[in-house]
Amino acid sequence: MPAEFAKPYLHKEGTATLFVEHGRTWKVQTKVNSHEQFVFSSGWRKFLLDNKLKLGDVCAFEMLVSEPFLFKVTIYPLEENSNTPLFKGIHYYY
Secondary structure, X not given: OOHHHHHHXXXXXXXEEEEOHHHOEEEEEEEEXXXXXXXXXXXXXXXXXXXXXXXXXXXXXXXXXXXXXXXXXXXXOOOOOOOOOOOOOOOOOO
16 A cells, blocks of 8 residues: 555554455455554455466555445456556465
């Protein structure tokens, strides 16, 4: 999550609900890591696998409720024939 958004709104640990189209939901744990970044932990891997997310796919998070956290997630899969460059940042392995 971008720090500009996370610092004022996502400053505590707990549980968040993520939902995608057709009403499918996942519970994920939220944490603030040692770099003071808001991250998803337990439950995030299941969300990744259930949605068949791959490197290059983009997830847009819309926070609908802040107490407890509720995010609508829109997934934009990377098109195989796309000329959009892949993100060259940190790769996370689960």
